[in-house]
Amino acid sequence: MSAILTNARIVTPDGVVSGALAMADGVISAIDEGNSALGFDCEGDWLIPGIIDIHTDNLERHYFPRPGIDWNPVSAAIVHDGLCISVGVTTVYDSLSVGSFGAGESRKADNLHRLVDGLHGAVAAGMLKADHRIHWRCEAPSDVLADWLPPLAERPLTGLYSLMDHTPGQRQYRNTSRFFTMWRKEGLSEDDIAARMAERAERVARNDARNRRFVAAIAHEQKLPLASHDDETVAHIEDAASHGVTIAEFPVTAEAAEAARAHGMCVIMGGPNLIRGGSYSGNVPASALIEAGMHIGFASDYVPRSLLECAFALAGERWGLPMEQAVDTVTGAPARAMGLDDRGALVPGRRGDVVRVRQHQGQVIVRGVWVAGERVG
Structure with missing residues (x-):
């Protein structure tokens, strides 16, 4: 199973990357700056580790x-x-x-x-x-x-x-x-x-x-x-x-x-x-x-x-x-x-445990959850 999440602010251990995160076979396979023509549009939301x-x-x-x-x-x-x-x-x-x-x-x-x-x-x-x-x-x-x-x-x-x-x-x-x-x-x-x-x-x-x-x-x-x-x-x-x-x-x-x-x-x-x-x-x-x-x-x-x-x-x-x-x-x-x-960090090779988050009117809203690369929420 594979997935690409694009147009996201990806929180990595070294800082925030504006771009795309790819998952394959249950793990993060790539994190790249810039948006991908393929994949799921995260509309500028944050991606953080599970x-x-x-x-x-x-x-x-x-x-x-x-x-x-x-x-x-x-x-x-x-x-x-x-x-x-x-x-x-x-x-x-x-x-x-x-x-x-x-x-x-x-x-x-x-x-x-x-x-x-x-x-x-x-x-x-x-x-x-x-x-x-x-x-x-x-x-x-x-x-x-x-x-x-x-x-x-x-x-x-x-x-x-x-x-x-x-x-x-x-x-x-x-x-x-x-x-x-x-x-x-x-x-x-x-x-x-x-x-x-x-x-x-x-x-x-x-x-x-x-x-x-x-x-x-x-x-x-x-x-x-x-x-x-x-x-x-x-x-x-x-x-x-x-x-x-x-x-x-x-x-x-x-x-x-x-x-x-x-x-x-x-x-x-x-x-x-x-x-x-x-x-x-x-x-x-x-x-x-x-x-x-x-x-x-x-x-x-x-x-x-x-x-x-x-x-x-x-x-x-x-x-x-x-x-x-x-x-x-x-x-x-x-x-x-x-x-x-x-797990615990968005780094290629780690488990694809990823949470998509948006802030709205002072509240933090979860908009998507992936566990081992599979969307579960």
Whole structure:
């Protein structure tokens, strides 16, 4: 299968080329200045690489659209995939939590297996358009992680592991007031709250270090990337580095982000953090890291469209990054973090994952999507 896209502004790693992009046999075969007499007229729109999202919680939301309501997992995967394609995401790491305490129905062991079965079934049947992998988010203090993770880790779509600790009082949840307010609404007394905090601290002491070593060993054995989630301190980063972590995902302080870069880690921030103007948890704004000159990447976290908006916001008036640098934050940077050297840039020989984009009245509109050279949207 071959295709030529002409009359386009093509965002390459070296700058923007006004001309034509050709694809053949699933890869980009040529990028040339000037328009081609043949091919599909892109009417001056941008062509960017397919976006790579290494962390999205979106699949779980379609599986459990409301509390207590579970949807058919294959259907959930199809709807999720369609949303990804509609916002230019062509490679997606579906993040699924293993061992999260106090979690919803979608994160229970039986539901995790049902959801993963549905995703694998949809992929095997050719129902999905994006390239899907699984990002296992591993709650290090969990009592059940060591039992639950091994059979999940064996699933063929496994592509990334991350180490998490959502214990109140540190990392993402440094501010405990929101928990205390929520627990009081549940009817807990002050003594109950103190007991719960003590129990969670004890769980960290009992499991955290051991589970971090356990997950790291699995990731390294499978030769898959390992990320650390919500690091707060330099000590957190140093501990992550000791486990072979190469991705600092959503560091919550500038100090942690700077330490991660010093250790050679790829820093990945949440797209909603940049677009909303800050973290909903009160953590370091992604904008502060950009303005400090730090080269970072983005993941969608909980809003898949945020990645497309990040790229064009960074190339806009406020930050004024060159288009190729802005686009790289959602394409090349995550590709490098994941070791995906076959995609993430519009370069001859790379996969034909291409997104046609137009800006209209302040909005960024996807007008075409190609995955491995085939038009899918």
